[in-house]
Amino acid sequence: MVNTNKENPAIDTYIKEFKKDLEDLDIDSIYVKYLGKKGIVNTLFAGIRDLSSDIKKDVSKDLNTFKSLVESEIKNKKDTSDNTSSEKFDLTYPVNPTKIGNLHPVTIVTRELYQFFHYYGFSVQDGPEIESDYYNFEMMGVPKDHPARELQDTLYILEPEHLLRTQTSSIEARILKNTKPPIRFVNGGKAFRNETGSKSNGAIFHQFQGVCVDKNITMANLKWIFTKSLKFILGEDTKIRFRAKYYPEVEPGLSPDIECKFCVGAGCEICKFRGWIEIAGGGMIHPNTLKEAGIDTNEYSGFAFGWGLDRIAMQRFKIRDIRLLINGNIVYV
Ligand SMILES: [Zn+2]
Structure with missing residues (x-):
């Protein structure tokens, strides 16, 4: 004062x-x-x-x-x-562009696939990442004593009932069990396995699941949609081949490979010198799974497939190491 x-x-x-x-x-x-x-x-x-x-x-x-x-x-x-001051303030100087970032490569391919499948009448569904043994294994044709279960080293939250889903097929199990056909849906999400990280495998990975249950569904429908969607996401010039493959939840099963975009078929580290990359798996839904879901197999049949979204993103954006997709480095080189 x-x-x-x-x-x-x-x-x-x-x-x-x-x-x-x-x-x-x-x-x-x-x-x-x-x-x-x-x-x-x-x-x-x-x-x-x-x-x-x-x-x-x-x-x-x-x-x-x-x-x-x-x-x-x-x-x-x-x-x-x-x-x-050595730096004069210049009102006419253009403003530095703001770094606004970009969507994650896996998000980009997931959204594009949603777009594609939406066009063909598939809705988008979701399910929990912490899953019960029943939906993850039992209902998908992998009972407790089945040798196929040994193929998957599972990350359990509370053994033996609660686990991190090892595949997005668990969503398929839930939807089949709780919905009446006709059913058409897709889902992109995380899956988890007790894997040692390498350039092409990780403990956390992304899958894209698709299911179609209707009258007169055959393998021809599945092959058609595989071909169409792979070319949509990876380009019309993408070379695709189909191999018969065993998966416990389908009968028969098949796996589409694409020609490796890094080496154009010549063989490289990414494709383990095969020239081809296993990018998805699918087949006709096993009648036992449909019956377990209460669906009449005399009237309905269906196909299901799962894509490896990380591998799709790697091929699409030329990312050489799968681990780059989940680490903190925002620059992909
Ligand atoms: Zn290659």
């Missing part, structure tokens, strides 16, 4: 403090401290109204002098710093 003494030593104290701040503080801090809305100058002026009328005039005069001093010194300091 303003000292009422005629000599007004309080002002001297503020001047002294201000001169010290001029040396120590940056220009913005000084401005706020002295000339800001709640700064010292305004506060001192506000205190004048409480003074007796005989000293008001003198104190006002002192405060005006102080204010002028503060304003001129701040201006001087600003001019000096502007002149010595």
